[in-house]
Amino acid sequence: MAAISAAQVKELRETTGAGMMDCKQALNQTDGDMEAAVDWLRKKGLAAAAKKAGRVAAEGLVGVAVKGTTGAVVEVNAETDFVARNPDFQTFVSTVAEVALGVEGDVEALKAAAYPGGGTVAEELTNLIARIGENMTLRRFARLSTSQGLIGSYVHAATAPGLGKIGVLVALETSGDVGKIEELGRQISMHVAAANPQWASTDEVDTTALDRERAVLSEQARASGKPENIVEKMVEGRLRKYYEEVVLVEQVWVLDPDQKVKAVLAEAGKTAGAPVSVPGYVRMALGEGVEKAEQDFAAEVAATLNR
Template structure:
């Protein structure tokens, strides 16, 4: 497979490694971008690639809550201009409100009745497309609920009430004071918005992601030339550090870095005189996982001019 300049550029932007190293990595891995990143990491030339690296899409993330239940949705548009449109904002708020009563399935949400209308959510979005003149996609939906306790929320880069670029839900199970739980939950939600943990705890981590890290650490350790039993200990130590970095409960709490999130919740439980369980979280960042086609504006102008 021939390695193109565009491939080298993409790997360089994703990994932060040098151009020649990126070219070598792509040659070594036959052009496989993910394998090339791992190759660079093994050589100590790149950090772990962040999934959201170059992705982008416009629109809004919307959050709605009703006591111990809350939902978050993502409604995409073609431009950021539409995200500032009051009609579009009201649409996102209404769809998020509908999502509170469902189980988080986006297809069920599309088929659900839209409030104050004889149409369903999907039909209402199609009407908005015709009115606003820009394509829209209801991309995803999630919902958290607890029997006792609260589901707190936080919206980052807020454009209006419950609308922004990042939406987070945090579920706390407890018989404690609802206002205090909401305050704690909001702090944890702000932490999640800032740190983007991969999972709540080690048990919920994707086994494939853990195995990938283990493989990279193993290759790095073997290059040190140390005995196999020492290598195994080195790898286990690196994995423990990985768990501390990517699982919510083990992360250093951004509000009080002297504590982990798990310890902060335990401290709050002591103050409240009752148990508090961090039951789950959801984080939607606008456009993550969507590759927006990049165009060469100068080339487009030249083409339009017939050059």
């Protein structure tokens, strides 16, 4: 049997889109013959994903999983929203979210993680692509944990438990009675889904973004012709408004417009018997940042018929 190099496995994987172990087996079965290995994979149905790899995948599902004081959220994309209702696809996204609870690192680390039942997450995704017949990608994931307190979660536009269009995790940190703030964890997660803050607190605001905002507000204020000391006060006032738009604790509480989130947290601290804070959160919306291909309905039908 011919010795199979890592370079050969890599080349076959890039050509076919099949999993690494499948490519290695194909090369072993064909004594390293690349073309024969491609045919071997095609016969096994493992190279089907290659035909679909160039198609835009901007639909799909966001999956959320929480266990104890750790939560994970993943985004798995597909070409059409029909796939989001496919039981096999839903099972895959839910399972990957559970796997992500124990994975540290980037999305490549999650792809390389063991998938329940055998193989890796990446290999199971390749198998799923072959079965369903659409291009799919495990685009990103994030974990959130707290040393004391809880992880609240919320899924917007849910198609199944823990699966939907927007997934949110919120860490509530407290040494008080966690049982008394469980509902607050869900409520703040809903708030984050709706209000889409950029930072948890004013201390976290990116200095570059703040300097840019300050410069714009300063120019706007000076255009009014007011003295410089008045301009400074105008800028500070407008910066407070900016914080109310982008900082979680400074935002108006979606459940009560007369309160800010920081007031809600202060009240929760009294209920829990110890201060409650939000050290971090994750908000992941399906398809954000993915450039979708524009296509008219007739062209979409024609493309479907030609597949």
